[in-house]
Amino acid sequence: MQPIIGITSREKAIRSVGTELPAYTAFRSYTDGLVAEGAIPVLLVPTDTVHIDNILDRVDGVVLTGGGDIEPELFGEDRHPTVRETEPARDDFELELIRRAHARRIPTFAICRGMQVVNVAFGGSLIQDLPSQAGIQGHDADGPEAFRTESIVRIDAGSKLAAILGPGEHGINSAHHQAVGRLAEGLKIVGTAPDGTIEAIEHLDEDWDLLAVQWHPELLGIRDHEPSHALFRSFVESASKYQAGR
16 A cells, blocks of 8 residues: 655745635645655645644655745744744644654655754754855755756765665755754764765664755656655655554
8 A cells, every 4th residue: 555645835825816825835846756656645734733643643654845944943043134934833833743753753754944844853953044154155056956966965874865875975956045053962964065064864763764854856856866766765665664564
């Protein structure tokens, strides 16, 4: 039976019936990537956190998608002027969602903002703006550059990520202005950019299949990037094993 994957969504205004209406959305690049590997995606919208266990009863995996910035007060900092597109309801929902997914050992694929959510959920912090706070440039690609492997990640040997992609240097895309700052307890760094930016993390809990990357494999997948397909394939395989063990 195909595993069911819950995908987090973001707020977006959609034009319909002659006006702008609020909606929750997830790009098809996420859902298409999952469908291609044999999964059934379902959209998760921010709801009262008391319902999260009920939601997790019904899914075999969780994808934390990209999007706007996390509210800095959630990791104990004042808001930097560059912080944008915050969604308080989404923050609250996703932070609790990932904690409970870990408690249940539900396979999780966290992408870009999703990886940052993981770090904040377990007590870590973020660099709110790489250029102005860390003097690091070149991570905020836009337009066609977001679909090209013009950045580099160095993946640590012995990590779960290395088992999927292989250790050493890999070409990736990069479309973010924030990054993991103080690493949360229980997490480990398994991938970095040449400038030191954290690009991939895993949890020390070997029983939890967490795949967390700062880049956007769902966008590279549109260009038929095989390593990105491999990430989605590995995640869906983990979700299938979780489903079989229920």
